[in-house]
Amino acid sequence: ELTQPPSVSVSPGQTARITCFGDALPNRYAFWYQQKPGQAPLLVIYKDTERPSGITERFSGSSSGTTATLTISGVQAEDEADYFCQSTDSSDTAHVVFGGGTKLTVL
Amino acid sequence: EVQLVQSGAEVKKSGESLRISCKGYGYSFTTYWITWVRQMPGKGLEWMGRIDPTDGSTDYNPSLQGHVTISADRSINTAYLQWSSLRASDTAMFYCARLYGDYLDYWGQGTLVTVSS
Numbered sequence A: 001e002l003t004q005p006p007s008v009s010v011s012p013g014q015t016a017r018i019t020c021f022g023d024a025l026p027n028r029y030a031f032w033y034q035q036k037p038g039q040a041p042l043l044v045i046y047k048d049t050e051r052p053s054g055i056t057e058r059f060s061g062s063s064s065g066t067t068a069t070l071t072i073s074g075v076q077a078e079d080e081a082d083y084f085c086q087s088t089d090s091s092d093t094a095h096v097v098f099g100g101g102t103k104l105t106v107l
Numbered sequence B: 001e002v003q004l005v006q007s008g009a010e011v012k013k014s015g016e017s018l019r020i021s022c023k024g025y026g027y028s029f030t031t032y033w034i035t036w037v038r039q040m041p042g043k044g045l046e047w048m049g050r051i052d053p054t055d056g057s058t059d060y061n062p063s064l065q066g067h068v069t070i071s072a073d074r075s076i077n078t079a080y081l082q083w084s085s086l087r088a089s090d091t092a093m094f095y096c097a098r099l100y101g102d103y104l105d106y107w108g109q110g111t112l113v114t115v116s117s
Helices: none
Strands: A007-008 A016-021 A031-035 A042-044 A060-065 A069-070 A079-089 A095-098 A102-106 B005-006 B012-013 B018-025 B034-041 B047-049 B058-060 B071-073 B078-083 B092-100 B101-108 B110-115
Touching: A007 A016, A016 A079, A016 A102, A031 B078, A031 B101, A042 A060, A042 A069, A095 B047, B005 B092, B005 B101, B012 B018, B018 B034, B018 B092, B018 B101, B018 B110, B034 B071, B034 B078, B047 B092, B058 B101, B078 B092
Parallel strands: A007 A102, B012 B110
Antiparallel strands: A016 A069, A031 A042, A031 A079, A060 A069, A079 A095, A079 A102, B005 B018, B018 B078, B034 B047, B034 B092, B047 B058, B071 B078, B092 B101, B092 B110
């Protein structure tokens, strides 16, 4: 199970940090997806810290112990979206599990 | 360019059957598992299950097993999600996504399924 705060609010230009807590995270990678209204999710961070091609450098990830963090620097209005963390469970088949999602509001 | 293209929105009645599809383009379809993800109205993402298009082997979320069936036809690079008897609670957006190791690197555009009672 992965736990995220339901909402985070920041002003434009500030830094947003979205956390994801999970007991298995010390042994599993975290991945992050951005979902804007009416759109499919988009991968923004993989393997804790890696950024896919085409994703702005303002997005970064980190992980320590049971908590993974998505950091968005210099937040812009276009970053307002739902963000979901994802990992795999501890079963032999490593099923995908998602956090409940965090609504980022740009004030 | 890798793309997953899903079938269009569906409006059905409780008890009816349905199959939605997800066609892969721009990569070797049998190299990666396809995953299905459910998003109920106003809610988060829920992993439903996955299929290996090479041999059709499947793996389901235990909470959903028995209610949905995932299949694939590798000859036409297409995966399917089907129900034999829909319920109103099946109303949701359904996404297919390519499973790249432990994460989902490409997603379909989504298929909205609306089930009325």
